Amino acid sequence: LILNKEGAVEFYIPDPQTYRSIYSAPVFYNPSMEKNRTLSVLLLKTYGSGLTVCEPLSGTGIRGIRYAIESNAVGRLILNDISKEAVELIKKNLELNGVEGEVYNEDANVLLHKLRNTCDVVDIDPFGSPAPFLHAAFRALRDEGLICVTATDTAVLVGRYPRKCFRRYNSVIRRTPFYIELGLRNLVGYVARVAASEDFSIQPVFSYWENHYFRTCALATRGAREADDSLNNLGYIWYLKKRRKIVQTLDEHSSGPLWIGPLGDPLVVHKMSQYGVYSVFLQTLEMEYSIQAPWYFRLPEFAVDGKSPTLEKTLELLRRGGIYATRTHMSYDGFKAEANYDEIARILSI
Numbered sequence: 001l002i003l004n005k006e007g008a009v010e011f012y013i014p015d016p017q018t019y020r021s022i023y024s025a026p027v028f029y030n031p032s033m034e035k036n037r038t039l040s041v042l043l044l045k046t047y048g049s050g051l052t053v054c055e056p057l058s059g060t061g062i063r064g065i066r067y068a069i070e071s072n073a074v075g076r077l078i079l080n081d082i083s084k085e086a087v088e089l090i091k092k093n094l095e096l097n098g099v100e101g102e103v104y105n106e107d108a109n110v111l112l113h114k115l116r117n118t119c120d121v122v123d124i125d126p127f128g129s130p131a132p133f134l135h136a137a138f139r140a141l142r143d144e145g146l147i148c149v150t151a152t153d154t155a156v157l158v159g160r161y162p163r164k165c166f167r168r169y170n171s172v173i174r175r176t177p178f179y180i181e182l183g184l185r186n187l188v189g190y191v192a193r194v195a196a197s198e199d200f201s202i203q204p205v206f207s208y209w210e211n212h213y214f215r216t217c218a219l220a221t222r223g224a225r226e227a228d229d230s231l232n233n234l235g236y237i238w239y240l241k242k243r244r245k246i247v248q249t250l251d252e253h254s255s256g257p258l259w260i261g262p263l264g265d266p267l268v269v270h271k272m273s274q275y276g277v278y279s280v281f282l283q284t285l286e287m288e289y290s291i292q293a294p295w296y297f298r299l300p301e302f303a304v305d306g307k308s309p310t311l312e313k314t315l316e317l318l319r320r321g322g323i324y325a326t327r328t329h330m331s332y333d334g335f336k337a338e339a340n341y342d343e344i345a346r347i348l349s350i
């Protein structure tokens with residue numbers, strides 16, 4: 001073991017020099033998930049205090065411990081891992097940080113079912129797909145609770161493996177220039193459908209993509225009627241030759257079912273951006289969440305003689321033309337706009 005630091009917390013991890021990759025270490029710690037954990041701390045800060053937080057796939061415990069120390073929002077911390085080595089390490093790390101927490105060594109689904117209706121926050125952070133843990137997560141959640149989900153099976157969610165995507169998420173995803181957004185909406189749509197089957201509606205407050213994962217955090221409200229209403233946010237996105245539209249059924253040019261409602265709450269991410277960490281990123285999300293269209297455009301789609309317009313110029317022209325437009329965190333050459341392709345093309349060519 002070596003001592004490591006992330007955010008305001010010092011904690012033990014298996015010595016990376018001893019193992020060929022993070023996946024062969026006896027307990028899993030992924031330093032490239034730092035942003036995921038830090039942003040989640042900020043979200044908890046905006047969400048409340050005295051919260052019962054359950055992280056049923058804890059690894060080293062770093063996530064839950066950071067929530068407790070840095071967010072000031074945690075009342076009861078419940079950590080768990082199926083690995084005995086992980087559980088030993090979690091206990092050591094809790095003690096090192098003087099944080100009180102309950103630590104279990106169960107299958108996440110078993111624990112979540114036992115916690116029935118007690119958690120304010122359930123954070124699902126698995127290897128790969130969160131699908132196997134989602135039903136149980138809603139069982140553990142209280143009315144008005146927060147469900148947080150990380151998915152690292154990004155290639156599946158964006159439709160690179162169609163059969164696996166259909167098996168895991170029951171969806172069909174076509175090739176488009178805005179496939180990152182389809183992947184994110186595929187995940188949120190799936191969460192919404194599982195929520196509905198457990199009589200919850202969801203309202204995403206914070207969803208985004210980063211290189212190797214998708215993340216969504218949503219408020220969950222219990223109620224059959226609410227759950228029915230929430231399903232009105234599901235639909236299909238049709239794409240052909242740069243044209244996009246929302247449709248109600250699957251055909252050879254449409255993808256879905258997808259979440260076509262808001263991916264997040266602009267007010268929440270605005271608050272999160274005030275803490276001075278990842279502020280520029282959060283400001284981008286704030287603007288994106290204010291646009292209803294569930295897709296983005298790519299600059300090469302508006303190329304003339306093989307030459308793409310620049311992002312700055314494009315945004316300026318659109319805004320001058322009275323169209324709300326903003327860059328997107330999902331693509332360096334992408335932008336979101338409250339207009340269709342032909343309107344944008346017309347404005348850019350004058």
Ligand code: SAM
Pocket residue numbers: 027028029030033037056057058059060061062063080081082083086106107108109125126127
């Ligand atoms: N949340 C941690 C963090 O932010 O550092 C990383 C968690 S790691 C991606 C997933 C963890 O889930 C591993 O430690 C693994 O042992 C544990 N795990 C896998 N299947 C499980 C199951 N069915 N029940 C409980 N834990 C499980």
